[in-house]
Amino acid sequence: MATLLKNREILLVIAIIALVFLIALRFPGFVAPANLARVYNDTSILIILALGQMAVILTRCIDLSMAANLALSGMVAAMVNAAFPGIPIPLVILVVVALGAALGSINGLLVWKLDIPPIVVTLGTLTIYRGTIFLLSKGAWINAHQMSDAFKALPRAPLIGFPVLSWLSVLAIAAVYILMTRTPVGRAFFAVGGNPHAAVYTGIDVGRTRFLAYCLSGGLAGLSGYLWVSRYAVAYVDIAAGFELDIIAACVIGGISIAGGIGSVGGAVLGSLFLGVIKNALPVINISPFAQLAISGTVIIIAVAVNARTEKRKGRVILKKAEAV
Amino acid sequence: MKILKALMVTTAVSLALMTNAAHAENKKIALVVKALGIGFFEAANKGAQEAAKELGDVEVIYTGPTTTTAEGQIEVINSLIAQKVDAIAVSANDTDALVPALKKAMERGIKVISWDSGVAKDGRSMHLNPSSSPLIGNMIIKLAADQLPDGGDVAVLSATATSTNQNTWIAEMKKVQGNYKGINVVATVYGDDLADKSYRETQGLIQSYPNLKAIIAPTSVGIVAAAQAVEDAGKVGQINVTGLGLPSEMAGHVKAGSSKSFAIWNPIDLGYSATMIAYDLIGGAEAKPGAELKMGRMGTVKLDDNNEGAMADPFVYDAKNVEEFAKIF
Numbered sequence: 001m002a003t004l005l006k007n008r009e010i011l012l013v014i015a016i017i018a019l020v021f022l023i024a025l026r027f028p029g030f031v032a033p034a035n036l037a038r039v040y041n042d043t044s045i046l047i048i049l050a051l052g053q054m055a056v057i058l059t060r061c062i063d064l065s066m067a068a069n070l071a072l073s074g075m076v077a078a079m080v081n082a083a084f085p086g087i088p089i090p091l092v093i094l095v096v097v098a099l100g101a102a103l104g105s106i107n108g109l110l111v112w113k114l115d116i117p118p119i120v121v122t123l124g125t126l127t128i129y130r131g132t133i134f135l136l137s138k139g140a141w142i143n144a145h146q147m148s149d150a151f152k153a154l155p156r157a158p159l160i161g162f163p164v165l166s167w168l169s170v171l172a173i174a175a176v177y178i179l180m181t182r183t184p185v186g187r188a189f190f191a192v193g194g195n196p197h198a199a200v201y202t203g204i205d206v207g208r209t210r211f212l213a214y215c216l217s218g219g220l221a222g223l224s225g226y227l228w229v230s231r232y233a234v235a236y237v238d239i240a241a242g243f244e245l246d247i248i249a250a251c252v253i254g255g256i257s258i259a260g261g262i263g264s265v266g267g268a269v270l271g272s273l274f275l276g277v278i279k280n281a282l283p284v285i286n287i288s289p290f291a292q293l294a295i296s297g298t299v300i301i302i303a304v305a306v307n308a309r310t311e312k313r314k315g316r317v318i319l320k321k322a323e324a325v
Numbered sequence: 326m327k328i329l330k331a332l333m334v335t336t337a338v339s340l341a342l343m344t345n346a347a348h349a350e351n352k353k354i355a356l357v358v359k360a361l362g363i364g365f366f367e368a369a370n371k372g373a374q375e376a377a378k379e380l381g382d383v384e385v386i387y388t389g390p391t392t393t394t395a396e397g398q399i400e401v402i403n404s405l406i407a408q409k410v411d412a413i414a415v416s417a418n419d420t421d422a423l424v425p426a427l428k429k430a431m432e433r434g435i436k437v438i439s440w441d442s443g444v445a446k447d448g449r450s451m452h453l454n455p456s457s458s459p460l461i462g463n464m465i466i467k468l469a470a471d472q473l474p475d476g477g478d479v480a481v482l483s484a485t486a487t488s489t490n491q492n493t494w495i496a497e498m499k500k501v502q503g504n505y506k507g508i509n510v511v512a513t514v515y516g517d518d519l520a521d522k523s524y525r526e527t528q529g530l531i532q533s534y535p536n537l538k539a540i541i542a543p544t545s546v547g548i549v550a551a552a553q554a555v556e557d558a559g560k561v562g563q564i565n566v567t568g569l570g571l572p573s574e575m576a577g578h579v580k581a582g583s584s585k586s587f588a589i590w591n592p593i594d595l596g597y598s599a600t601m602i603a604y605d606l607i608g609g610a611e612a613k614p615g616a617e618l619k620m621g622r623m624g625t626v627k628l629d630d631n632n633e634g635a636m637a638d639p640f641v642y643d644a645k646n647v648e649e650f651a652k653i654f
Contacts, residue, residue, distance in 0.1 A: 029532055042525065144553070144577030145651070156557060232520040233553045233577065239520055279522075283529025289486040289515040 008255040011306075012270040016277060023281040030281060037162060043276025044169035045224050045231070047269055049243075050250040051176045052217030054268040057251055058189040059210045060196065060260030061118035065107060066221045067243035068129035071235075073100045073225030075133045078142035078151075078235035085148040092151070096222040103129060104218015108211035118210075126244070133237045144233040155231050165227060172220065177265045185212055193260030250275050253303040274303075351384045354603045355405045356596060357398060357415040358389035359442065364573075365654040366416070369441075369596030373414075376600035379621060383604060386410060395419035402426040406433055412603035415449075416441035424448035436606040440599040443633070450612040451628055453599055455590030457635035461543070461569070462497025464588050464639045466505055468567040469539040472585050476507015477538030480530045482551050482568075484518040484544040494543050511537070516547045523550035531558050542568035548587060552578035572642050572650035579647045591640035592654060598623045598636050 024031045049066055056063045073096040080092055103125070110121045144152070155165035180186035188209045191199040196206050229235045254271025256263030278299060282292045356373045358366035370387040377383040386405070390397020395418045403426060405413055413430055417423050417439055427437045427448040440453040456464075469479045481498075483491045495513060502510060511534050516523025523546060530537060531554070540555070542548035548570040555564050556578070566584045578584045598620040605619045606612060612632055617625045626634035642650060 027533070035532070038528070042528075141574055143574045144549070145580060146577075228521075231553075232524060232550060234520060234549050234574070241519065243521075280525060280528075283514060283526045284533050286512075286533070 009264065009266045009270060012254065012267070012274060016270065016274050019274070019277055019281075023277070023285060026286075027281070027284045030284060037166070039276055039280045040273070041163050041166045042280055043272055044165045045227050046246060046250055046276055047169045047272040048172045048220050048224050048227075049217075049247045050254070050268040050272045051172055051265065052220035053247045053251050054254075054256050054263055054265070055176070055180075055189055055213040056118075056210075056217045057248075057256050057258060058193045058260060058263050059206075059213045060193045061111060061210055061213065062122065062248070062258075063104070063107060063214065063217045064119065064122040064244050064248075065103070065125040065129055066217060066247055067240040068126045068133075069100055069103045069218055069221035070225040070228055070243070071237070071239045071241075072103065072129045072133050072136075073222040074229035074239060075137055075142070075225075075235045075237075077226040078147060078229050079136065081148055081151045082142055082146040085151075089150050089154050093223065093226050096226045097219050098222070100222015100225060101215045101219035104214045104216070104221065105211065107218070108214030111214065112207035112211045115207075130237065137235075137237065139237060142229075142235040147230070147233060152230050152233050155227050165231065168223075168227065172223075173265060173269055176216075179216075180265055185209070189213060190261055193262075195261070246275060249300045253300065271303075274299075351382050352412070352604065352607050353384050353386060353408070353410040354412045354414065354600055354607075355386040355388060355410045356599065357401055357405070357413060358387070359416050359418050360393040360397075361389050361391055363654075364652075365592045366596075368592035368653040369416075369599070372593035372596030372598075373600040375593070376597045376604070376621060380601075380604055383600070385600060390418075393418050395422035398423055399426045402430060406430050406435065409433075410435060411607045412436040412438070414438050414440055414599040414603050415444065417444045418442070420445050421448075436603055438599065438603055438606065438612075440595060446631060449632075450606065451602070451618070451632045451634065453595070453602060453626065454633060454635045455595055456637065456639050458493045459497045459500075460635060460638050461494045461588075462499075463501045464641075465494065465541050465543050465568055466498045466502060466508065466510075468586055468588060468641065469541050469565065470505040470508050472565050472567075473508065473538050476505075476509065478509050478511045478534055478536050479539040479541060480511050480534060480537055481513040482523060482526055482530070482540055482542040482544075482547045483513060483515050484547060486515045488518075488544075491543055498541075516542075516544070516550060518544055518546040520546060520550045523547045524554045527551040527554035528558065531555070531560060531564065537564055539565045539567060542566065542570075544568070545570050545574060548584070549574050549578065552581070552583040555583045556581050569639065571654060572647050573652075573654060575642070576647050576651040579642070579644055586641050586643035588639035588641050590636070594623060594640065595636060597621065598626070602626065 020031060029035060053063055053066060076099055077092055077096045107122055107125055110116050111118050155163060157164045159167055188204045191204055192206050192209045199206055228240060250272040251268055253274050254267030256267055278296060356370060373385045377385045388401055390401055398418055406429060413435055423444050424447050427444060431437050437449045438451050439449045441455060443452040481495055483495060514526040514530060516526045540551050542551050548566060548568045552566040555561060555566055561582045567587050569589055570587045571589060575584060575587055601621040602618045610618055612628060614628055614630045614632060616628050619625055623637055626636060628634045
């Protein structure tokens with residue numbers, strides 16, 4: 001039992017269940033299966049984004065440009081659809097994933113080749129991407145009636161009882177899980193973040209690994225761009241403004257260490273779900289909008305505080321005998 | 326030489342317009358907009374031309390800079406002063422920057438008014454607001470009530486809890502709530518003008534108030550997100566989303582049925598009224614607190630202590646006209 005409680009994922013699962021239970025005390029409808037499915041669906045985009053952010057954070061980097069990348073990819077998806085409604089949606093998705101990955105690779109190249117600190121690079125590209133949306137759209141909105149029906153229908157189309165949006169996030173979780181645990185690249189993410197110097201000696205190219213992490217986060221942001229725009233049926237410059245902080249918060253709550261090297265797919269998913277539950281519960285438990293902001297912030301700080309405590313590694317005694325002497 | 330030429334032209338024009346014998350020459354009214362090529366202002370010009378046609382002896386000069394800058398507008402105003410127009414009606418890119426140029430115009434006897442986006446008091450004789458907070462507050466609840474002859478629960482989806490405009494409109498709405506029998510405002514929630522939060526707040530409203538009949542969103546981001554959430558929840562026909570939005574942004578949702586009607590100012594009426602007021606001032610009317618100026622088919626506008634007036638109720642858009650206006654703005 002004690003070892004179980006030390007496992008961060010299990011701790012988070014317990015926290016989420018407790019949270020849902022508390023919410024149900026005030027609003028019983030919240031625990032209805034249909035509602036829980038709705039909450040998961042609402043959190044899907046955050047989950048997909050958190051998976052990308054996790055890979056980047058694991059390599060001791062950070063991607064502040066994800067939400068801007070999402071907005072730019074989303075705007076391009078909407079503009080392509082508005083101009084050529086005939087293009088099949090899977091092709092549109094392929095285009096925005098490629099575009100997102102390309103935008104992510106810009107971050108990666110700057111971090112890799114020019115050795116600029118990741119926070120500076122992505123802070124810069126964040127504003128560049130937002131600015132580019134304005135240049136592309138001239139500030140105009142792409143609205144529901146300009147998008148084709150197929151474009152809007154895909155994420156909400158039911159498939160075996162759940163919307164496609166939910167399934168896409170499940171697919172993303174599975175794909176990233178396999179990538180992280182079964183491929184050399186996934187291992188490299190951990191190695192680079194855990195100890196970059198040691199990673200070099202094992203033959204891992206640190207810069208290239210970081211570059212790949214940024215491509216992954218970019219590609220997932222591109223996918224989310226389409227999902228976001230079609231879900232809310234509107235694209236404009238400011239969509240998902242400030243969402244990068246939610247993504248990073250989800251990762252931090254999920255136990256992914258900002259210092260790199262520590263984290264898991266399960267953590268990213270559970271961290272996102274934790275935030276998603278709060279976001280969806282706040283409107284129904286009827287509390288003041290000012291208190292809502294304070295609650296969100298408090299929860300994040302508590303999560304980080306718990307995180308910092310469990311992360312504090314005790315120095316390992318490697319020479320037991322010498323100590324005993 | 327130039328003067329002679331101008332004189333000859335005006336004589337020719339007035340000869341051609343002998344029917345308007347009372348006026349020696351055409352009055353030149355300049356409609357200065359924030360920038361050319363913006364649908365909203367093109368529509369305002371349409372209204373101004375309508376007014377000119379109705380008045381007969383008015384020539385509307387529709388002009389503005391190519392980008393929305395105060396510098397560009399100052400240049401335009403200076404050239405209008407040189408052209409000796411009779412009146413300038415401006416939608417300003419900057420409240421204060423235009424004041425010196427407009428003062429110069431007024432010193433030369435040119436009547437100056439601002440509309441849509443105002444100039445500071447010193448730089449104009451009056452300002453025409455498209456509407457007023459009490460009119461907006463009344464309109465948004467009326468839109469909801471009109472679809473609910475038997476009354477019912479309605480909720481408000483606002484922007485942020487601190488946004489001044491929305492709070493004023495909602496306060497004005499609550500003042501007149503008693504005039505609409507059976508309309509029960511059950512909640513006010515805040516979507517922070519974010520699509521995802523507004524969407525989630527709407528879902529929350531749908532869950533918390535099973536008898537909800539209408540959602541009033543006096544914000545353009547909120548109304549679109551609420552309409553989408555209602556459509557996704559399969560509540561079209563049960564819950565009507567209304568409030569303030571732009572026709573181009575709402576056309577799809579009116580078609581989908583989630584919004585029966587919504588309101589925003591009509592740019593055509595605004596251009597029409599600005600032209601009419603300018604004409605009234607040229608004709609000798611004085612813009613002072615308490616004065617009533619004529620706006621043709623739009624009635625009259627009464628000026629307050631700041632020489633500001635409100636044109637009319639926000640204009641209502643529904644399935645009949647939204648497609649047409651969606652092309653404009």
